[in-house]
Amino acid sequence: MRFSKVFNVVGCHVGGEVGNVVVGGVGDVPGDTMFQKRLYLENKRDDIRQLLLKEPRGSMIRSVNVVLPPTHPDAAMGYVIMESEEYPAMSGGNTICVATVLLETGMVPMQEPVTELTLESPAGLIKLHCECRDGKVLSVRFVNQPAFVYHLDAPVEVEGIGTVTLDVAWGGMAFAIIDAAGLGFELVPDEARDLCVVGEKIKTAAAEQLKAIHPENPQFAGITITEFTNPLRRENDTLVAKNAVVVSPGRIDRCPCGTGTSARLAVMHARNQIKPGEKFIHESLIDSRFESTIESLTRVGDYDAVVPSVSGQAWITDMSQVGIDPTDPFPLGYTLSDSWMRSGATS
Incomplete structure (x- = not known):
């Protein structure tokens, strides 16, 4: 050798x-x-x-x-x-x-x-x-460092798909967050390849059409990742939801994604769906789970922000x-x- x-x-x-x-x-x-x-x-x-x-x-x-x-x-x-x-x-x-x-x-x-x-x-x-x-x-x-929302309900034109409505939030990366059911997805494992193909198209279009410049460090990347979401549900008074994050160049994050969870917490708080201290469990496409909560509220530049905490095991x-x-x-x-x-x- x-x-x-x-x-x-x-x-x-x-x-x-x-x-x-x-x-x-x-x-x-x-x-x-x-x-x-x-x-x-x-x-x-x-x-x-x-x-x-x-x-x-x-x-x-x-x-x-x-x-x-x-x-x-x-x-x-x-x-x-x-x-x-x-x-x-x-x-x-x-x-x-x-x-x-x-x-x-x-x-x-x-x-x-x-x-x-x-x-x-x-x-x-x-x-x-x-x-x-x-x-x-x-x-x-x-x-985590603070998470916040760049855009809510932003229309984006996606080649081969048409106009979609999505949110953009920072959780350590800038996510294009979109409802899975609206595009015909259930978020089950055998959809993984199709989610990747569609997710990459959405990411590319969103990055071209929407600004996402971090107010404290403009050298942080703009939109580079897509997160498909299922609706919130309650299990024993705990908020739970499934997601599938598409990582470039086009593959599914096997875990629930800590930065994606942080970004989703920011969107949920902006929509009055969660309060600080309330538990949120995020599930991956293979059913692994992260527990999370909003520790406190703050601001990042001109944006209202949340301070998320996320837990898991490795x-x-x-x-x-x-x-x-x-x-x-x-x-x-x-x-x-x-x-x-x-x-x-x-x-």
């Missing part, structure tokens, strides 16, 4: 969604904040994302998180999220995976029955409440070393349209 570079990776999933954690091999990343480090990785070291996420070493059905020393004194560790086609400012499922890996591998000391810690994401500081027993993280509840699946032989013909991987909905050696 003669690898020219090696990354130490801990495999992890939350609610079925893979969020692997890179714990070694990246080295120093310049930047005074985690967002600056994210920009550096995106602009100068995107080979890491491509190597780990694209075939033949990776897959579009996963994300990876690079663990880095924090830049803020209150944070135990920092992390940068990498998805198939973007570097989100925040991801709830990935945050739960990172916290679980840090605690269960001993990179951050675990305190039982509860470990309180703060992590530094590109979106800012994220406070976490981790319930632990016998060395296992049983639950991670994170308090499981470590494997530990590996991923490397590249200097003669490998695919150092940056490749994509094929049978799964990636586009083709090309690099992106």
Whole structure:
């Protein structure tokens, strides 16, 4: 074996969604904040994302998180999220995976029955409440950065579909949120491919026709993701609903999506469907669940906003070393349209 570079990776999933954690091999990343480090990785070291996420070493059905020393004194560790086609400012499922890996591998000391810690994401500081027993993280509840609504009931013209009405909300990413039944979907597993095709069309159209500029950091991406929703229902006085989030380049998030849950909480509050402190359970297409609530109300720029908290559980699946032989013909991987909905050696 003669690898020219090696990354130490801990495999992890939350609610079925893979969020692997890179714990070694990246080295120093310049930047005074985690967002600056994210920009550096995106602009100068995107080979890491491509190597780990694209075939033949990776897959579009996963994300990876690079663990880095924090830049803020209150944070135990920092992390940068990498998805198939973007570097989100925040991801709830990935945050739960990172916290679980840090605690269960001993990179951050675990305190039982509860470990309180703060992590530094590109979106800012994220406070976490981790319930632990016998060395296992049983639950991670994170308090997200504020979520708010850009647009309610906005009309968008979608090629091949016509005019649709949707909401746009920020929950760490900018979501185009649309009622599934209005497009003929029930949100069941065998609709996954059709949801992806339609969801990508909606995302593209919404991004072209609607502005979504974050008032505190205009460098955060605009609309990059679609969330299909089912109506709210009540179970024992708890609000419950199913959703399906389409992640670029066109695949279903297996977990209920923490940032999507945050964005939906913002929309629900704007529509007077939920009050601070009321519990909301979000279900994924495969029936995994996140519990959430609105911790408090605030403002972000000119927008009314909510401070959401979301909880879930993650499981470590494997530990590996991923490397590249200097003669490998695919150092940056490749994509094929049978799964990636586009083709090309690099992106």
